[in-house]
Amino acid sequence: MKYRVRHMTRYAYSGSVSLSHNELVLLPRSTPDQYVLDTQVIVDPAPPRRYERNDFFGNRLINFSLDKPHDALQITAESIIELAQQPRLTAADLAGPGWEQERDAIAAGVSGLVVTDRQFVLESMHVPLLPVVAEYAGPSFIPGRSLYDACVDLTRRIHEDFRYAPGETHIHSSLSEVLHKRVGVCQDFAHLAIACVRSQGLLARYVSGYVETEPPPGQLKLQGVDASHAWFAVYFPGTGWVDFDPTNNLIPMYRHVTLAWGRDYGDVTPVKGVLFGGGDCHELEVAVDVLPMDSPETV
Numbered sequence: 001m002k003y004r005v006r007h008m009t010r011y012a013y014s015g016s017v018s019l020s021h022n023e024l025v026l027l028p029r030s031t032p033d034q035y036v037l038d039t040q041v042i043v044d045p046a047p048p049r050r051y052e053r054n055d056f057f058g059n060r061l062i063n064f065s066l067d068k069p070h071d072a073l074q075i076t077a078e079s080i081i082e083l084a085q086q087p088r089l090t091a092a093d094l095a096g097p098g099w100e101q102e103r104d105a106i107a108a109g110v111s112g113l114v115v116t117d118r119q120f121v122l123e124s125m126h127v128p129l130l131p132v133v134a135e136y137a138g139p140s141f142i143p144g145r146s147l148y149d150a151c152v153d154l155t156r157r158i159h160e161d162f163r164y165a166p167g168e169t170h171i172h173s174s175l176s177e178v179l180h181k182r183v184g185v186c187q188d189f190a191h192l193a194i195a196c197v198r199s200q201g202l203l204a205r206y207v208s209g210y211v212e213t214e215p216p217p218g219q220l221k222l223q224g225v226d227a228s229h230a231w232f233a234v235y236f237p238g239t240g241w242v243d244f245d246p247t248n249n250l251i252p253m254y255r256h257v258t259l260a261w262g263r264d265y266g267d268v269t270p271v272k273g274v275l276f277g278g279g280d281c282h283e284l285e286v287a288v289d290v291l292p293m294d295s296p297e298t299v
Helices: 101-108 115-122 132-137 147-161 174-181 186-198
Strands: 001-026 035-044 049-054 059-067 072-081 203-213 228-236 240-244 258-262 271-277 282-292
Touching: 001 035, 001 203, 001 258, 035 271, 072 258, 101 147, 132 174, 132 186, 147 228, 147 240, 174 186, 186 203, 186 228, 203 282, 228 258
Parallel strands: none
Antiparallel strands: 001 059, 001 072, 001 271, 001 282, 035 072, 049 059, 203 228, 203 258, 228 240
16 A cells, blocks of 8 residues: 655744754654655755754654744655555464563563663653553553563553543643543553553553544545554564554554654654744644545545
């Protein structure tokens, strides 16, 4: 399946910006299940200088500065992505011993685990390892259960226990607040799942990207109805990283486009920077479209 992904971010400032420095995480990365056929990022106004680099996690970043006055900034990323037709791993491939043995293998330095991966067992800015989180994780990580079954159960429980409610939380909402309110969005659910997995001495990372959403039956796809998405991945000794989506209670395969990954959202923020000027406030508009290449024309 091929997808055309378009991610537009527009800032409108109440005053003129004299100088800004910006960093973008908007270039999809290639994986064993995902092929980047084409990608480009258009910045308006066009910066005099920009450069691309890979960060610590291997994500593709763009840095640029604007040193002429401007009262608006628009960033448009467009990519063509091809996803593998068949899943690389099946449930049978992931069947294994109890998760405790997997945890012990990680602690002992299992083959295939590189030094940089070990950070994914530690707490991070948006993923503190709290006793209340470990308590929530307990019913999924029962003794003797396989790591795969534990992650599937955790994914299901978060999907069933928490209500998806945009606007009820924000990126700085704590895991304690999310657990108390039992509401959130995909970033919250990914952070909670990661904290649960790490609380058991296992490795988990945050994955950002996009997911195609289906229109109601009989209706054409509308532009701008998709949004940036987030899920989590767990390291399986001897196998590698496996993704899980608690927002939708599924294992990402044919409709999830991977953008980047890191310890948590702070490592993969799509657009961030600093500016001088801009007045007292600004308006932000974000629109994301994920369209199958053979889909009907959008309206």
